[in-house]
Amino acid sequence: MKPEWLNFLIDAGAEIENNQVTSFGNLQREQRVIHSGLTFCDLSHQGLISIDGEDAADFLQGQLTNDIRDVSDQHSQLSAYCTHKGRMLANFRVFKRGESFYLRLPQSILESTLKRISMFILMSKVSIRDASNALVRIGVSGPEADGQLADIIPELPLKIDDITQVNGYTVIKCAGSIPRYEIYGELEPIKTLWGQLDVNAAPVGAGCWEVQDIMAGIPTIYPETSESFVPQMTNMHVINGVSFQKGCYTGQEVVARMQYLGKLKRRMFRIHIETSEEVKAGDSLYSDDSTSGQGPGQIVSAQADYEGGYAALAVINIADAEADNLRLHDENGARISVKTLPYAVEEKQN
Structure with a gap:
């Protein structure tokens, strides 16, 4: 400064x-x-x-x-x-x-x-x-x-x-x-x-x-989450952060393949966490129901909510988000509820 x-x-x-x-x-x-x-x-x-x-x-x-x-x-x-x-x-x-x-x-x-x-x-x-x-x-x-x-x-x-x-x-x-x-x-x-x-x-x-930014559904990558997500996982393609017409750039083949040939299993959701303890970028999520070998998800960014708890963005396995049985860190962790984003995210069908 x-x-x-x-x-x-x-x-x-x-x-x-x-x-x-x-x-x-x-x-x-x-x-x-x-x-x-x-x-x-x-x-x-x-x-x-x-x-x-x-x-x-x-x-x-x-x-x-x-x-x-x-x-x-x-x-x-x-x-x-x-x-x-x-x-x-x-x-x-x-x-x-x-x-x-x-x-x-x-x-x-x-x-x-x-x-x-x-x-x-x-x-x-x-x-x-x-x-x-x-x-x-x-x-x-x-x-x-x-x-x-x-x-x-x-x-x-x-x-x-x-x-x-x-x-x-x-x-x-x-x-x-x-x-x-x-x-x-x-x-x-x-x-x-x-x-x-x-x-x-x-x-x-x-x-x-x-x-x-959290309320607007705008992700921020911090050192704790660097190299963790392809852009689509954080909805960057929805908020005009990715061009699929521009041609080559570093990582373009993987990003384009995910867009046109793959099915995204994880994406970013807005969530609320019922805790007074600090929540940080990179913190892991837990679900008893998750069948993902990578765990259900990870915090992208989080800040204390004036009404209590923490407001956050998290990349979550879509099936686990829909099951709505998420906690922070482990089975004894704070409860997590999924909130709406201010934009629509189209789910690709099989």
Whole structure:
């Protein structure tokens, strides 16, 4: 995190652990208000990788699951980076600002992703670096976010994943049950924006933003689940994170074969876990009824729910999810209930 921004957040009342804002002093209130009020949060827990150079677009086209030709100053996309076996090493939002492409992904997985993808530059005229300190980033959400932001930023994107570039801000509209925006910019403009938002909105911790990703059914790959899932297992193909027309990229054969020839036995579900103990990415699920040799499933992401327990996304064996007899970890673990996602996932028939 940029030191000047860190000091600014501390002065604003942020409680920070491991370069991540945990709260602004009242976590329970923050967890509650994100569902109905106007909130904003620091997104420094999400890092940035920048890709520059005349071959940048061609290089990314051969590495990522989505079609980089659709990324422009006006449109971003979700995408993933896979092994040759089609397993996701990481997933991220891809956007463009100026001449640079950016991958926005968790800080915890940035270094390994940067090291891996840099191995394949070879003769390409491409520069790849950790750009986490180059841009400050915040999230804004709430039922009235459109109107409140429009009073500050004169032009907002209208469609999910679209971008506007206004007054030094890169503004991206995100999927969610209520309007959400990611905003990127230099230090001083974002400090000014923070002060303007602070008049009518409540600052919240990083976990509150992930709760909204969970509610929206948007997966995040962390080190604990890297190489665990093909994109379809996390519904990436449903949320426009995979292109099946773009041609070759690392892992493409496996991903395409699963789409056209295979039958997906596991996919991502939204769940609620009846526990007060911390639930983490990579935690295993249990079911007495499961016949899967790999176990019934695994947590993708999880955050405490203001009504109690944990809200989470999990990749689950479809038959086990339908049986609705899931627990966390083992037979004595917390009960799990399956909730609805905000989008439909078509099940392929035999």
